[in-house]
Amino acid sequence: MSRPPVAFVSHPACLLHSNGPDHPERPERLRAIRDHLEASGLMRRLLLIESPEPCPTERLLRVHDAAHIERVRRACDRAPAMLDPDTFVSAGSWEAALRSAGAALAAADAVIEGRAASTFVATRPPGHHAESDRAMGFCLFNNVAVAARYLQDHHHLARVFIIDWDVHHGNGTQQIFEADDTVFYFSTHQFPFYPGSGARSEKGRGAGAGFTLNVPLAAGSNDAVYVDVFETLLVPALERFRPDAILISAGFDAHADDPLAGMMLTSGGYGKLTAIVREAADRLCGGRIVSLLEGGYDLKALGASVEAHLMALLA
Ligand SMILES: [Zn+2]
Numbered sequence: 001m002s003r004p005p006v007a008f009v010s011h012p013a014c015l016l017h018s019n020g021p022d023h024p025e026r027p028e029r030l031r032a033i034r035d036h037l038e039a040s041g042l043m044r045r046l047l048l049i050e051s052p053e054p055c056p057t058e059r060l061l062r063v064h065d066a067a068h069i070e071r072v073r074r075a076c077d078r079a080p081a082m083l084d085p086d087t088f089v090s091a092g093s094w095e096a097a098l099r100s101a102g103a104a105l106a107a108a109d110a111v112i113e114g115r116a117a118s119t120f121v122a123t124r125p126p127g128h129h130a131e132s133d134r135a136m137g138f139c140l141f142n143n144v145a146v147a148a149r150y151l152q153d154h155h156h157l158a159r160v161f162i163i164d165w166d167v168h169h170g171n172g173t174q175q176i177f178e179a180d181d182t183v184f185y186f187s188t189h190q191f192p193f194y195p196g197s198g199a200r201s202e203k204g205r206g207a208g209a210g211f212t213l214n215v216p217l218a219a220g221s222n223d224a225v226y227v228d229v230f231e232t233l234l235v236p237a238l239e240r241f242r243p244d245a246i247l248i249s250a251g252f253d254a255h256a257d258d259p260l261a262g263m264m265l266t267s268g269g270y271g272k273l274t275a276i277v278r279e280a281a282d283r284l285c286g287g288r289i290v291s292l293l294e295g296g297y298d299l300k301a302l303g304a305s306v307e308a309h310l311m312a313l314l315a
Contacts, residue, residue, distance in 0.1 A: 005047040006313045007116035008037070009107045011099035012050070014123045016092025020080060023088065024260060024297040025124065025138040033122050033293075036303025042310060047116055055101035055146060062149040063142055063176050065133045072097065072140050083135040097125055097140040104147035107290045111245070112155045118281075118289035118313045120250070120306070126294040128170030128249045129195060136172065137195060144249050144292050145176045148183050151245055158182060161243035163234065163277060164189075165226075166251020166294040167261040169198030169214070173249065179206040184213070184241045186234055188226065190254070190261055191216030213237055219262035223269030226254075230276045238280045245288040246281050252296030252305040260297050267301065271308035278312055289313065 015027040037043040060069050075081040076094035083089060100123035107119035127144055129137030148160040162177075164170040164187040174197065177183040181204075189198050204212035215229050238246075252270065254263035281287045291309065296302040 017096030251294035
């Protein structure tokens with residue numbers, strides 16, 4: 001039987017969310033990804049899923065307080081408005097946020113139902129800084145966390161592993177799952193750096209102790225450093241946990257050209273990291289990978305890195 005295609009999930013409403021002029025997290029990021037994949041011919045090889053339903057409130061409520069959801073909705077009603085010194089909303093942000101989280105659910109469905117071998121979700125706003133009760137760092141709702149709970153609640157998976165290679169620590173995802181032994185959170189990130197969390201000593205708490213693995217890295221870390229961390233720390237953690245599916249918080253802001261951070265990854269490096277995850281996923285969980293866009297602010301580097309990421313998923 002031939003392998004199902006790799007899916008590319010997006011929604012045009014994600015272009016309608018604006019943080020205001022001169023903000024790095026801008027609609028052009030999604031256009032750059034699409035333009036690059038079309039120019040390279042890769043888009044033709046992907047299964048396109050472009051009309052995901054908005055995320056239902058009950059799915060958001062599995063990771064966020066009702067008060068947080070209401071706060072975001074009210075801010076969008078009186079847009080433009082600010083939710084955090086870095087995080088703004090426009091008139092289109094509510095729809096964008098619901099489609100962004102909804103796309104994560106559609107991606108999960110496609111992989112679990114076997115229509116796709118793996119998926120990449122190219123949406124915004126991103127999610128990994130959003131905590132259960134607050135928006136933060138360009139993030140309104142925690143898309144990857146919503147997807148993890150959905151895989152458990154709706155698709156009855158027992159264990160989900162989240163790999164967060166965005167250059168910033170995913171404080172929101174860690175906070176949501178820190179006491180949970182059914183969702184493993186692994187993060188590589190520049191440290192010390194925004195948002196300040198993600199020290200090696202943060203390993204989860206209560207029942208979740210040992211189910212958070214932070215690998216803080218010095219500025220300037222390159223492909224070789226990341227590959228070593230993935231081979232020596234990530235793969236053994238995956239083998240111990242034996243997940244039923246892998247989610248990736250795929251930020252591409254650890255690229256050497258990124259204007260917000262100081263890492264030295266190349267687009268080819270993202271391909272190598274993806275190949276390591278892919279090999280483990282094939283061995284441990286039927287290849288089930290749902291990858292979601294987080295950061296990545298140099299448009300050229302973002303397009304090339306997403307291409308390398310998808311090529312490794314397709315290989
Ligand atoms: Zn980031």
